[in-house]
Amino acid sequence: MLESLRNIVQQVNAAKDFGEVLRLIVQLVKEVMDTGMCSVYLYSPSTNSYVLMATDGLNPNSVGKVHLSSREGLVGLVASRAEPINLEEAEAHPNFAFFPETGEERFRSFLGAPIIHHRKVLGVLVVQQQDRRRFDESEESFLVTVSAQLAGVIAHADATGELDQLLNPQQAVIHERIYPGVASAPGVAIGTVVVISSPADLKAVPMRKVSDTDAELALFRHAMEQTKTDIRALDQTMVNKLSEEERALFDVYVRMLDDHSMGGEVLSLIREGFCAQSAWSQVVLGHIRLFKSMQDAYLRERASDVEDLGRRVLAYLQQSEVKRTVFPERMVMIGEELSAASFADVPLENVAAIVSVKGSRNSHMAILGRAIGIPTVMGVIDLPWGRLDGEEVIVDGHTGQVIVSPRDELLQAYTQQIYEEKLLAADLEKLTDKPCVTADGHHVSLWVNTGLRLDSMLSLDRGAEGVGLYRTEIPFLMLDRFPSEEEQRKAYREHLEMFAPRTVTMRTLDIGGDKDLPYFPIEEENPFLGWRGIRICLDHPEIFLVQLRAMMRASEGLNNLSILLPMISNVPELESALQLIYQVYDELTEEEGYQIEMPNVGAMIEVPAAVYQIRELARRVDFLSVGTNDLTQYLLAVDRNNPRVADLYHACHPSVLRALLAISEGARGECTPVSVCGEMAGDPIGAVLLMALGFRVLSMSATNLLKVKAILRQVSLVEATKLLEEVMLMPDADSVWRHMEKALKKPDLAALFRGTAMH
Incomplete structure (x- = not known):
């Protein structure tokens, strides 16, 4: 069971998005527990119900259509009790509810475990069997363990908005999202996000669009050629130091950069309007996830080689990038781990607020924020910062909240608060010499x-x-x-x-x-x-x-x-x-x-x-x-x-x-x-x-x-x-x-x- 759990966690961590996480969970749990069906129901605040969001064994067309209240059916019972329920004959239970669209009549045995994060039931993980079957204690414990692992992933998806998009795919309007962090320097600011990236960090590359795709294509091809030259030079230095088989890896790396391989995928994304750095990082991260999900240990290890190759190309792309010279008047600096060095190329007078995904109140950036009097929030761990460049946000340094795409009413309320704080500051200045x-x-x-x-x-x-x-x-x-x-x-x-x-x-x-x-x-x-x-x-x-x-x-x-x-x-x-x-x-x-x-x-x-x-x-x-x-x-x-x-x-x-x-x-x-x-x-x-x-x-x-x-x-x-x-x-x-x-x-x-x- 432990090895199976490790495999599930490994594949979930390599998934490209939340939808794939759910599909992997039901597929892998069903295989490990050798059961007829595995499904995930997630709580939807908009309907106050638990919605079938992934299944392996029920009718796939019922996904997103079956809704259960917190006291409806066995799923609702698991959610309301916040504890596992294990039934050998599910239909005999008074809470059993039949939904013909799911094809559920084929299943008799039921085992459900709540998915709980911070005392809140986020969903229910269910396995069912066609024949009468009493799931034993080890199987029940395994399902509870998987649910506990899944809870953090769902909570993160909820924080980033992925869960809301999955529950409400028809919803075109992006609602405001509130991301909690650590209040580190007081004050409130409304401004436009400027993402500050770390050098040669694939995960730190924001998703940016460009209008001049030809320039980005040329930039990318130049970076590819420089990297190929480096790899060939490295290959030559390894003559008589590595075997021919070991040196063959260098040739593999060069081929991966060709137009018919990873290079071609990147060129396609650039033609869609993405900048070279964004396109390259997305493609490389996708290949890293692919290698990490492989069963073969040797192939899994190749993920680190792909990551190294990705960093090499990214370094050249960043060297060739024309540094930004125009900044918004009220800019909100956002990055994964901001430091004092982040101010190097940024006009301080334009900075309205500071937000860092990592860090604490005692981080140097937080101390700097308090010293300068700039509202600062650190440790906003769920913030999808790479996708926020150019977005309007509110930074509340009093409560530690970062609000993305705020409603007009909220903008007005915070604008009024900023005005009142300015009046208060002017009033307090009169006390300086008293x-x-x-x-x-x-x-x-x-x-x-x-x-x-x-x-x-x-x-x-x-x-x-x-x-x-x-x-x-x-x-x-x-x-x-x-x-x-x-x-x-x-x-x-x-x-x-x-x-x-x-x-x-x-x-x-x-x-x-x-x-x-x-x-x-x-x-x-x-x-x-x-x-x-x-x-x-x-x-x-x-x-x-x-x-x-x-x-x-x-x-x-x-x-x-x-x-x-x-x-x-x-x-x-x-x-x-x-x-x-x-x-x-x-x-x-x-x-x-x-x-x-x-x-x-x-x-x-x-x-x-x-x-x-x-x-x-x-x-x-x-x-x-x-x-x-x-x-x-x-x-x-x-x-x-x-x-x-x-x-x-x-x-x-x-x-x-x-x-x-x-x-x-x-x-x-x-x-x-x-x-x-x-x-x-x-x-x-x-x-x-x-x-x-x-x-x-x-x-x-x-x-x-x-x-x-x-x-x-x-x-x-x-x-x-x-x-x-x-x-x-x-x-x-x-x-x-x-x-x-x-x-x-x-x-x-x-x-x-x-x-x-x-x-």
Whole structure:
């Protein structure tokens, strides 16, 4: 059974479209289970019924015509119960329903398994037998396993619109599609998609049409000839190194490029109006799927050879491509995995929004989006990005949604929201020079999280009182090697000077988890619980000591540096780091003669272990800083960047609030200053709760600073404390959130809550 399952999964993964997936499933399951029929019924929201969408054994003309409600027939019973049903004599069951158009009267035994994704029944997979047959436990388990595998494929087809097109083939109008992702930089934008492709990546080639087919034909033929020349040259270098039989493969590759083979298929697509890159990638990907679906192991391995050949030709096509010079005024950059390099050939002033299929809130592109103030959504895994070039989309950086082909009503609503946000931003600007003092006279210091020069300039414009978190990994990400001590010193000096005399809290190198350096890859099965933050720095003192030297040298004459140690989980770890800091300070001042004041040193509280040792840690440092992003993630065992569980992540969770109270009380008990530098601090509701919990320094993205100031100036500490007492008794995050929102959503504060949910 396991080998059969592997074969089914392999062939399904190689299918060219969703329709073929369904046809393969029913055919292969029927063969493996040696039964008379296999069918797939899928849920149709438009008819609120389960529709027969593929069958091997029933009348094929009934596909798309048989509809069952959630309680109609045995299929409806499986769907309503959300569990398998195994019947030796199906007709004897009271739920049996007869549909003559299916030819179902020939079948007596029935086994159905629900297809479930995220608690939602998407369909039912059914096998039936002409004779009386009790399907055994292993067969039932096999069908359930196949259904579980199929669920993800159907969910993806639903997200991309393929399922809707299959259920409603007569529907010519393309309805709007909403694709969820990870909200990474706030704001809303409406614009035209420009797809940013990765070099020589066949799957990253968007489907584009062209008007000058002759130019594309010439471009393709030139790329083919260059590739053939390369292959023949490679063949010659392998003389006396490979056998004649092995070298014969090179001749096969050359023949595959001829007009009567793959080359001919590409030429046909170009003549239909597709650009050379699009045509080539589609043909090659089709051949790769074909090879991967073959039973013979040797032929399956040839898929990688076809892929290599495809990349070679694509590289030449991309080299010859005339770079785009005209961009839409409001362009939405979309790509599979965007990076800072994606901005190289794009006018920044035209960029209205950023969308990346891969990545998280902590990706460099997301940080850049927040710094520049461009709405950004990362991790939109189901987005059919390659087919969106030139499409109009809405990007909602508050909720993490990307809306393709929006209705006029939705466009009007979002246009109005953009207008209102501009009015709000203009209104908030008036608060820049005003102090952040509560309605009853308590001061809360608002600092910023930064790492880019542009971000820092925006922070100063917003009236930031200091830097609570400077991400020192940014200079490391900008290079293809570790930056030298002097390169680091210059980068740090620039920020220290920019904010002087305000404090700049520099977090030491925090890589690992989802932040990898390309020249220092860390491959782990569970990176968030692995080698990251201070653990790497202590294991590599040659990196850590250079960074500490650069920081301290950069602070000479300014003395506004504070050093923050990330991912501290125990006392020995902290003491080891402190020892190295004191070592560097002694070297610089006593041996090298630098006139530097010893910077304040703090520890980040972002793992549960640190919460329960808060007083031991507090008495060893000058200050503490709470990273609510990781603390929430670790306390709730939820990866906020994983869309499957992201809805379980909430900084208002009672466990998180209780941990924050313990931190605040522990730090106060040791008279150690404590701040918050996570996303919770930049959320209006989160800021009110943190103030009530006893935190008086909040550090956030510059784009959120004025919103937080606006709400704190209109809420009294007495009111906030009363609200905290009420929510600390509540059982779940949603209850806390609703209570806070209801209490604080006054008419003059309503606009501040748009898109806030701390998810």
